[in-house]
Amino acid sequence: MKVTLKIRRFNPEKDRSPWWGSYEVECEPTDRVLDALNQVKWYQDGSLTYRRSCAHGICGSDAMRINGRNRLACKTLIKELGNHITIEPLLGLPVIKDLVVDMEPFMEHYRSIMPYLVNDDPSPASERLQSIAQRERFDDTTKCILCAACTTSCPAFWARPDYIGPAAIVQAHRFIFDSRDQAAEERLRILDSPSGVWRCRGIYNCTEACPREIQVTQAIAEVKREILRRRR
């Protein structure tokens, strides 16, 4: 099938402002949007710039705005979209070039929540025990691939880039509810700040955007409840 891609272009060395490029490619309905982008880059215009790596939804490189929704280009098939596909960079992060955005503000929020297990007890000779139920408690949020689809779909983040954003809260959730971790207090204090969880208005864009189907809004709600529970 013939598909028209309308792609938001911007080269900082040439362009004063972004512009729309239009490209026609021949695709199978089961091709990925990433395959269509590759067709353009390899056979029409090599300067089209985007990130990609694993091409099957695990590495998190190719989150972008496709027909107005944040998705991974490698996990979205042409047949879901039809013949006219509009592709833009993620919103709310500075554009470096074409579909490549500066991830550093996003990663800075991630790093701020102490995204690592803290447990200063002496390690046992073998594994620490954890029940199946304890492990299940934080399973959903271990799936996060830091693609930024959630955070950059959030109107609260668009309005206030200092908002820590759903992805950082998801990553914090993964440790707060891990029975082996000892730093929940500190993480909850960070998230109980003016740029923390209370900026979430429960709009659910993040949950819809997540390519890993993490229940993001629910995770944020659980963190909010945990903060309130510990205040009592």
Next chain:
Amino acid sequence: MKSGAVLHRYDVAIVGAGGAGLTAALYAARSGDVRVAVLSKMLPVRSHTGTAQGGIGAALGNHEEDHPEWHVFDTIKGSDYLADQDAVRVLCYEAVELVYELEHMGLPFDRTPSGRIAQRPFGGHTNNVTKQPVRRACYAADRTGHMILQTLYQQCLRHRVAFFDEFQVLDVLLSEGVANGVVALEMATGQLHIFHARAVIFATGGWGRVWQITSNAHSFTGDGAAIVLRRGIPLEDMEFFQFHPTGIYKMGILITEGTRGEGGVLINGRGERFMARYAPTLKDLASRDVTSRAIYLEIREGRGVDGKDYVYLDIRPETINHYFDLDGKKNPDGTPRRITAADIQARLPDIADFVRTYLGIDPLTQPIPVQPTAHYAMGGIPTDLHGCVVVDEHNTVLPGLYAAGEVACVSVHGANRLGTNSLVDILVFGRRSGLDAVRYCRETDFVPLPDRPDEAARATLEELRARPLREERMADIRVEMQRVMMDYVGVFREAAGIERALHTLRELQQRYQHAGVHDKSFSFNTELLEAWELGCLLDLAEVTAAAALARTESRGCHAREDYPQRDDENWLKHSLAFRTQQGIQLRYKPVTILDYPPQERVY
């Protein structure tokens, strides 16, 4: 490139931020007294380690009796006796403590009812007494690699490793007979950077993108191996590249061996469970080379599905339970083993998701079309047991240079890697190289850099960028390379085909010199870098084909139709391929055999 270069100084410069690079960085940084920099062409969490699915092998014995020594034997047998047995011993014994360390770092393994790390069967993992499958692969659903990558990155952040993300390393610096730095391009700006270091560790992963059907990421282009090859360092055992039996048909996306560990079976176009004919004891859990060849043979003999070039991987619960009964599989309490759709969904959620997304079918109710997919480089930069790069058949160390993970060849995988051992390798030899680099840094000072250290890298990129656009397209060259390598240097090989591939590759090398790029900008010029990566792939494809042509025997994943037998008398040896003015030159070095002399290999 932009003029000038930014100079940095670190004790240890690590190239690559997958499992091996991050492990090396973490252990080096935790030693306290060295400054560590990690350079990666992607954000570290994008690395290909994250796509590993089924598990990491370690003989914890959490479900049933198991021993590191059984893991040693399974690895050596899997390698078709080409692995160095001293290295395998290190691998399998250190695996146990490293899995526990990962758990202590926070890795969320699945758990047994008693709260221990859960383990599942995998191809070639056996109880050495009964010869039956043993549960050795420690797993977190089918996301084990994702969890390992995330956990290591988290701990590196905690220990304040310096990361240079989206820095493409282009060259390694050697002076006075030692390695003392690397040259890298900062992708966002087009600025070159020189990293002056006491020790350099390459951990850049594999090069599956040489082949048409591959499980490997677009970014898996063998940069590190090509860089050192061009600097006169040999590559070891390049003829051995593993094809994983189960890639999604036409796409190559990996479907973990864990599917068969959970009881899934391979079915041909006649509805037969054909692996029983090729591996009477382990059947669908035979080693990967054996299983990939079996699939090719079924297809060749017209028993693919609908006569096409694929077979089915069937993980429907009714199929699994049917074969559990036929095989007499029992639970510990003696009741017949059973699996439900909910169990499969819980243990293989990503696999189910991939199949639904890309094939539009539900693997709980329909079988999955699969074909072998280029997966893993057993060969690579030769190292000793501490990750030190060795540059000849006498194992002479090149001081200051290390390699770990898939880019390295210790050799623990020999002619065919045992499933789960890639993850063991990145941890065991990542740690060893990181710690040995620290020891080396304490004993040595910075060696002065050569004059104009960035000159070679700059000239290469400038020349590539300055080429006028002609008819020749980089993409056409890449597609042609991938096709000939798939057709002639894939699962089955023979002399005439490999020669044809070599001929084509040399033509493609010529054509590559005449292909240009559209994008002339400095900022984030991925077209330029893709072109540079293609140059790496072409070099590695040529080495692979040359080494494959020379080895006139069949061993592990190197299956020569014109030499179908293993030939221990002449070929129980590692190849070392050097790039010289006269082309690829091959030399050989012996295999270290300790307790396990070569035997016939039957599964």
